[in-house]
Amino acid sequence: MSESLHVICPACDAVNRVPQARLGADPKCGQCHQPLFVGHPVALDEAGFARHLSRSDVPLLVDFWAPWCGPCRAMAPAFEAAARALEPAFRLAKVNTEEAQALAARLGIKSIPTLALFKGGAEVRRTAGAMDTHGIVAWARQGR
Numbered sequence: 001m002s003e004s005l006h007v008i009c010p011a012c013d014a015v016n017r018v019p020q021a022r023l024g025a026d027p028k029c030g031q032c033h034q035p036l037f038v039g040h041p042v043a044l045d046e047a048g049f050a051r052h053l054s055r056s057d058v059p060l061l062v063d064f065w066a067p068w069c070g071p072c073r074a075m076a077p078a079f080e081a082a083a084r085a086l087e088p089a090f091r092l093a094k095v096n097t098e099e100a101q102a103l104a105a106r107l108g109i110k111s112i113p114t115l116a117l118f119k120g121g122a123e124v125r126r127t128a129g130a131m132d133t134h135g136i137v138a139w140a141r142q143g144r
Contacts, residue, residue, distance in 0.1 A: 005057035008091070009034060010042040015055050023058075023088040039084045041092040046103045049095055053121055058091045060118040061140050064109045066098045072113045075130040082136040090140055117143045 004017045009029035016036060018027045027036045041063065044052060052060050063079050065072035083092040097104040097112060107116070107123070116126045117140060125143045 006055055007036050007058055007088075008052050008056045009036055010038055010091075013048065013051055027088075037087040037091075039087060040080050041083050041094045044093045044095050044100075046100045049093070049100070049103060052091060052093065053118055056091060058088065059140075059144065061086065061090045061092050061136075062116050062118065063092070063094045064097050064104060064107075064114040064116065065094060065112050066096060068098075069112050071130040075113050078131065078133040078136055081133040082140070085133070085137050086140055089144070115139065119143075 003020045005020050005023065007016045007018050007023075007027070008014070009016060009032060011034035012029060012032040014029055014031035016027070016030050018036065028034065029036055042048075044062070049062070063072075063075070065076075067073075079092065079094070086092060095103065097109055111128045113130055114126060114128045115131070115136065117124050127139060131139065
């Protein structure tokens with residue numbers, strides 16, 4: 001029997017149990033029947049971030065950004081492409097630091113864009129500054 005992983009649905013936030021061997025087989029949410037991996041980053045607020053961090057077994061790669069930040073906007077297409085390359089091994093998410101200021105302060109986000117990788121509910125690595133798709137993918141896989 002293969003190990004099951006908890007995966008948060010990007011559409012309804014339900015926790016789904018998915019056999020690890022089936023992650024790449026386009027699993028659907030048991031509650032809303034939407035795909036669990038959609039090939040683009042999930043926008044998270046503070047509550048959504050907490051849910052993904054505490055309930056998901058899939059490593060979470062977060063882009064902390066702000067709408068007024070030029071490098072953040074320039075990196076957005078690369079982060080989008082990285083989601084297509086990295087899912088389902090990673091969940092990619094975006095947290096707007098203007099809307100989630102308390103979360104950004106609690107995590108000590110001092111510059112943006114900042115990428116942070118979380119596994120098992122804990123931050124395992126962080127880097128600041130814009131990257132291209134290849135750089136994001138390579139950086140995430142190094143932290144795996």
